[in-house]
Amino acid sequence: MEPQLEEIREQQKAAWNKFSSGWKKWDDLTMDFLKPMGNEIIRLLTLKDTDVVLDIASGTGEPGLTIASAVHNGKVIMTDLAEDMLEIARENAARRNIKNIETIVCDVCELPFADNTFDAISCRFGFMFFPDMLIAANEMVRVLKPGGKLATSVWNVPEKNFWVTVTMGAINRNIDLPVPPAGSPGMFRCAKDGLISDLFLLAGLKNISQKEVASQLNSKTADTYWSMMTEVAAPVAAGLGKADEITREKIKREVYQALDQQYPDGNIVIDASALVISGEK
Template structure:
């Protein structure tokens, strides 16, 4: 490798992630109905593969603003327990509010780094992580921690995005932003939405973490909205990574970039509305 190539700074990245979600968490919650429809099938598949039953103890990593923690709470019932964790203090507070609004007293929330759990060994029946693992600098380390927290026979189930080619909702805007912001290509080891989506990559990190027989399934996840303009509103408000990529640009240039994104995304409009392709991978394994 070229000695001049920059290395990835995981600590700096995590701090930026925490700050981003503390700032953007409320917007994420506002868009929850759209997001839950978008990720709904993949979320149900993850919960099914985790084999969640009444009375179990569930750990939700990178929980966001309440899902899938509240869906897990429905499955474990009042005699179960769900701990929703996230690196962002602000967004786990939103998850707590959502759980209380839904009447789920069995849900607890704590700010916690998913790669370094402040939890005892063998204390949970299942660990869930929806669209969080691919943003972690050390996914193998994270999975080892989750395995440590599992009771024997317990299960981990995760959702990640697959490849850019199957996720135009993200690949198209990112290519525009990267070109307009004159960003270099990602450095080795850099996390991102598609970092675990390649053939065999997700299965490989599970095996490295000590799971013998991981199962990986592809689940279609098209994003359906009213228009490309509404999509851009969602992206501007809830996709903090897009904004971070062009934070160094002057405001008028950022507006120009969003205009180009909207023009490009209009190719996914039809008389029936706006639909852009997406695909998730759902993986699970037992301890």
């Protein structure tokens, strides 16, 4: 891998490990938020009871743990760059008495598995962070068995994801952040219609489908929303980290005002939209 891509990978690994405690704290809320996308991924994989499944960018465990619950006589290998996130996944598995899993710290661009190993592959919200998405897709296809299915989710356009833009918009208005190069890893990198489908085609997949899936971030209060976003969202924390105390308070005030305007009844339940894409080897 090129040095520049390795640098991105190492930065991401450090960031996810750093924010793992926040993900653990807010696991119930975030997993409820992301469940519709995971459910659609699982539906598209049409799993059999004996399947051996690879879950990439597993984070704190989903949808890998739910898949493991479905493949009683199979197994799920859960991978992530961040060991601290996988530690939480193992804790969640133990709490739910799910034993047919294994966790491996590895890079999706260099998967440590033989060709044609897995019956299915899931990847919920990983692609937009991969240093080289085509290398990642090629690696997934390499380790997927012929006839096996790959399904992933990515965030849809900013206009349909106020839960991100309300905070990042306020940060960008108040802090002069450097503009990342086009195509750099980021939340909306894969939002363009057909981008992942075309990538899957290039990687050799067929029977490719794309579906929009809606969800809601049920934070209920502005305080809960703000605490969650500042403790799990690396771009938010990084942006706020470049601001002085007065600017941070101004950003927070603007976010609260925008939420109050959008949800005058005080019940902060924010719509979100993702794309779920699948293909077959």
